[in-house]
Amino acid sequence: MSKFIDRPRYLCTLGGAVATLKALPRVIPIIHAAAGCGGNIANALHGAAGYLGSGYCAGLALPSSNIYEKDIVFGGEERLAEQIATTLEVVNGDLYFVVTGCMVDIIGDDAVAVANRFHQEGKPVFGAETGGFKGNSYKGYDIVLSKLFTDFVEKDPVKDKTVVNLFGLVPIQDVFWKGNLQILKNLLGKIGYQVNTFFGEGETLDHLKYAGAASLNILVSDVYGIEPAQIFEKIHGVPYVVAPLPIGSAGTERFLRTVGEVLGTKQILLEQVIAEEKARYYSYIERLADVYNDLDFQRYSVVVADANYAPALARFLADDLGWLPELVVITDILTEEEQLLLTARFQDFTSGLQPKVVFDTDTTNVSKHFNASWPRNNNDRYFDHFSPAFVLGSSLDRDFATAIGAPHLSVSYPVSNRVVLDRGYVGYQGALRLVEDIFGRLVGSR
Amino acid sequence: MDYIKDKAPPVREDRLRACNAYGGSCNNLVEQSKKGCLNGIKRSFSQTQGCQLNLSLAILNTIRDSVVIVHGPVGCGGASLSVAGINKNFQQLRDHNARGLLWVNTNMGESEVINGGEDNLREAILYAEKEFRPSAIIIVNSCVPAIIGDDIDSVVERVQSEIQAKIVPVHCEGFKTKIMASAYDAVYHGILRNLLPTLDADIVAKVDKKNQLEELQEKYRISRTVNVLNVSSMSRVDEYELVRLLEALDLKLNILPCYAHPEDFLKATEAALNVSICATHDDYFVEHLKTKYNIPFILRTIPIGVKYTNRWILDIGKFFGVEEAAECFIAQETKLLEKALAPYRELFKGKRVVIGGGEIRVIANAELLTYLGFEVVGMRAYHYDQFADEMLEEVAESDKVPFNVATGQPFEQANLIVNLKPDLYVGHVGGNGWAGKQGIPVLPIFHQSNIFLGYTGVFEFVRRLARVLRNPSFNRNLGENTKLPYFVNWYEKDAFSYIDEGNV
Numbered sequence A: 001m002s003k004f005i006d007r008p009r010y011l012c013t014l015g016g017a018v019a020t021l022k023a024l025p026r027v028i029p030i031i032h033a034a035a036g037c038g039g040n041i042a043n044a045l046h047g048a049a050g051y052l053g054s055g056y057c058a059g060l061a062l063p064s065s066n067i068y069e070k071d072i073v074f075g076g077e078e079r080l081a082e083q084i085a086t087t088l089e090v091v092n093g094d095l096y097f098v099v100t101g102c103m104v105d106i107i108g109d110d111a112v113a114v115a116n117r118f119h120q121e122g123k124p125v126f127g128a129e130t131g132g133f134k135g136n137s138y139k140g141y142d143i144v145l146s147k148l149f150t151d152f153v154e155k156d157p158v159k160d161k162t163v164v165n166l167f168g169l170v171p172i173q174d175v176f177w178k179g180n181l182q183i184l185k186n187l188l189g190k191i192g193y194q195v196n197t198f199f200g201e202g203e204t205l206d207h208l209k210y211a212g213a214a215s216l217n218i219l220v221s222d223v224y225g226i227e228p229a230q231i232f233e234k235i236h237g238v239p240y241v242v243a244p245l246p247i248g249s250a251g252t253e254r255f256l257r258t259v260g261e262v263l264g265t266k267q268i269l270l271e272q273v274i275a276e277e278k279a280r281y282y283s284y285i286e287r288l289a290d291v292y293n294d295l296d297f298q299r300y301s302v303v304v305a306d307a308n309y310a311p312a313l314a315r316f317l318a319d320d321l322g323w324l325p326e327l328v329v330i331t332d333i334l335t336e337e338e339q340l341l342l343t344a345r346f347q348d349f350t351s352g353l354q355p356k357v358v359f360d361t362d363t364t365n366v367s368k369h370f371n372a373s374w375p376r377n378n379n380d381r382y383f384d385h386f387s388p389a390f391v392l393g394s395s396l397d398r399d400f401a402t403a404i405g406a407p408h409l410s411v412s413y414p415v416s417n418r419v420v421l422d423r424g425y426v427g428y429q430g431a432l433r434l435v436e437d438i439f440g441r442l443v444g445s446r
Numbered sequence B: 001m002d003y004i005k006d007k008a009p010p011v012r013e014d015r016l017r018a019c020n021a022y023g024g025s026c027n028n029l030v031e032q033s034k035k036g037c038l039n040g041i042k043r044s045f046s047q048t049q050g051c052q053l054n055l056s057l058a059i060l061n062t063i064r065d066s067v068v069i070v071h072g073p074v075g076c077g078g079a080s081l082s083v084a085g086i087n088k089n090f091q092q093l094r095d096h097n098a099r100g101l102l103w104v105n106t107n108m109g110e111s112e113v114i115n116g117g118e119d120n121l122r123e124a125i126l127y128a129e130k131e132f133r134p135s136a137i138i139i140v141n142s143c144v145p146a147i148i149g150d151d152i153d154s155v156v157e158r159v160q161s162e163i164q165a166k167i168v169p170v171h172c173e174g175f176k177t178k179i180m181a182s183a184y185d186a187v188y189h190g191i192l193r194n195l196l197p198t199l200d201a202d203i204v205a206k207v208d209k210k211n212q213l214e215e216l217q218e219k220y221r222i223s224r225t226v227n228v229l230n231v232s233s234m235s236r237v238d239e240y241e242l243v244r245l246l247e248a249l250d251l252k253l254n255i256l257p258c259y260a261h262p263e264d265f266l267k268a269t270e271a272a273l274n275v276s277i278c279a280t281h282d283d284y285f286v287e288h289l290k291t292k293y294n295i296p297f298i299l300r301t302i303p304i305g306v307k308y309t310n311r312w313i314l315d316i317g318k319f320f321g322v323e324e325a326a327e328c329f330i331a332q333e334t335k336l337l338e339k340a341l342a343p344y345r346e347l348f349k350g351k352r353v354v355i356g357g358g359e360i361r362v363i364a365n366a367e368l369l370t371y372l373g374f375e376v377v378g379m380r381a382y383h384y385d386q387f388a389d390e391m392l393e394e395v396a397e398s399d400k401v402p403f404n405v406a407t408g409q410p411f412e413q414a415n416l417i418v419n420l421k422p423d424l425y426v427g428h429v430g431g432n433g434w435a436g437k438q439g440i441p442v443l444p445i446f447h448q449s450n451i452f453l454g455y456t457g458v459f460e461f462v463r464r465l466a467r468v469l470r471n472p473s474f475n476r477n478l479g480e481n482t483k484l485p486y487f488v489n490w491y492e493k494d495a496f497s498y499i500d501e502g503n504v
Helices: A013-022 A035-047 A069-074 A077-090 A102-107 A111-120 A137-151 A177-190 A205-209 A226-236 A248-263 A267-285 A288-294 A309-320 A336-344 A365-373 A395-403 A427-442 B026-035 B052-060 B080-092 B110-115 B118-132 B143-148 B152-160 B182-194 B200-208 B212-223 B236-247 B262-269 B279-293 B305-319 B323-348 B359-371 B386-393 B410-420 B433-437 B454-470 B473-481 B488-492
Strands: A027-032 A095-100 A125-128 A160-167 A194-196 A214-219 A240-242 A300-305 A324-330 A356-359 A389-393 A408-410 B021-025 B066-071 B103-105 B136-141 B166-171 B225-229 B252-256 B273-276 B352-357 B375-381 B402-406 B424-428 B442-445
Touching (some): A027 A077, A095 A111, A125 A137, A177 A248, A177 A267, A248 A267, A267 A427, A288 A427, A300 A309, A309 A427, A336 A356, A365 A395, A408 A427, B052 B066, B052 B136, B118 B152, B136 B152, B182 B279, B225 B236, B236 B252, B236 B305, B236 B454, B252 B262, B262 B279, B305 B323, B352 B359, B402 B410, B410 B488, B433 B473
Parallel strands (some): A027 A095, A095 A125, A160 A194, A300 A389, B066 B103, B225 B252, B352 B375, B375 B402, B424 B442
């Protein structure tokens, strides 16, 4: 049995599926669900995601069968077939993907079979069951990718040693996905690899279609995209490696070494790229030498984020910025096994710091965990305050930051108080943006 | 009207024979509406829209000192994530200490679909009470618990005695209706059953405690008090304008239901009159207040534009027997306004405009834009029902101007814009980006940050229109550099090609 959630920071399976499809180039989602599912998702994928906008054919333009009571009683397959046919007439896309809501899954509509009928007629129509009760957004991402890897990616027995795929970074749920993918792509390009990210700048569906020729799948997540990666390996014979999302010098160097080792990248090249990137990174970080040391810009910090961002941000704060991330709250729904995997990611910081890591989906509980980990002032004359402090979280954590008197930056979904375009926070380059944004808050009143 | 004994209200397809698919002339629409033949029109191609749960949340999320429990899978109500931040600011415009939007999702998964989700709901209610101590806990019921047979009313009945907060179950399951506006009835139904004084005895008991003078004073106060029913898509400044207009007639206002405190509804019966600014928003509530508490109401029009604002004030003035004072006030206000508008008229003259939004508001807005010198070349409304008949009949050239009934459906709008070639699009907030991508200037209306109602609203609207027209470069650039997702030949077809009247 699942438990209620106080302000969940994700949508349902259908929401994640629509987000994934929305982020793919010229892909048209067709929703087979009650009318409001798409409308609700459209708002959440815009106003809570850095004002992403409706995209090419999402928002209120999402084709949807809008089934209601009568269809629930008599079945909605006929209506879906009509909707697919008319969508093919009206909407100009390269791939059409039917995703389902709770109601049609519960009444047993076979939406995938209806989609397959069109596929057999030579139409680029796919389908998957994504009823919201199956799980949250991440589940939707995994289902859509698995389906595409199974049915859309072409089999290619010949592997290209210079081509890799990268995923596990969930579009829109990671509000900075587009910038992040671009950074990682460029970075891996520097050590000699072409990268398919499927959702990245300038990529087309062909990058996905011919992804079977890659020699490795790089997963930047301990928990997301794992199932699709396993399916990919089984069908296309491409192995995968988990190299967690890297932010900053410490994290990115580890990332490059992990990937380089698996790919057998020439050591000289690897060292050269790391040295160059680090040199550029520190040529900018160096500017902060004065302000950091004159104004004492070390901070206590709390990180409230998803499973991908939380370890990456904490490591960046501790090992790059020399901050004190005392508490990390990971807000995703995770199995015990996944929690163990993630906990291990906080054990080997070069700074020697070990933040307290808690797994909790409930927004109100963030402040409870904070109170449990830092003593309260009982009117003592001398008291070791949690100050100066900084909170990295989502826009839902602004109230908590205000309550402890700390500035706050929204990084993890939902992000409703910032506009995000091509900004990314990963790698060396993204860390510079993050430094600008964090320290920008600290000098904001000057 | 009395549906209050039922757990849930009837949907609008049944109660009002409302429709959300039509394309054709205004006069034909009125004719069909009066014959009751609009029901059952559907689309063979459709795009997504809001459901009654989404729209219910638009209202319920504003209620102060409350916790909303969304009973359903984890994504239901997810759009609240996009308004949680700003909601607190809007609540604090009414109460500086307001906590903003708090909600809990019961997170129904596969196991709940099989075994039922009543336990999750019960635990969520107890959590909301313990954690937040709110005045009200509002439960919005989604599709899944409805189809698997969760009896939320029984859960509420059992748990209510254990907690302080008033529990308000709202039956707004999305799949029950295509008419998003059914949400208004669902929300008011929950409020009427749970937040209004339940017994006449309550009221009598209160009066009994007073001496004769106090009783008279109380009676007088009530005789001069009007409940003004607001909507979630208007602003605090809109409310100030309505207060100004009615205070001029020496009336006091209770503003409900949006951004109200749950306890404010206890006073809803202490008014001489209920005034709506939008009939299709409020008829369910005011009809029930009439039946249950014998409070009369005025539903006829909306204070948008000079003509309808005049009518709105005059109707209320007539009710209180201060027609003359109302006329005097109107004359003075319109004179001042006319003078302020004069410099703008040349700028607007002959400009073609398409309008989108709620049925009543679109028609009032068309009247206003015509009055300002624009040529209204097309109208789009989320849905259509009998409440708009009177106003739509008054539209000039009603046989020529196309009227499109569509909840969203931006593909029909895109087609209309290409073919009608408007110079401007004026649309309800949410979805205006599509018109922007077609390169034309857009003026968004019905937002919680702008004033649009009353005389002040007219002037602010005009000011904003002039501003938007002054430099439309942003959208022009968008038009040149972005593409809508439809095939070119879609624009060659009739905009209403996918509206299927076969089932009528």
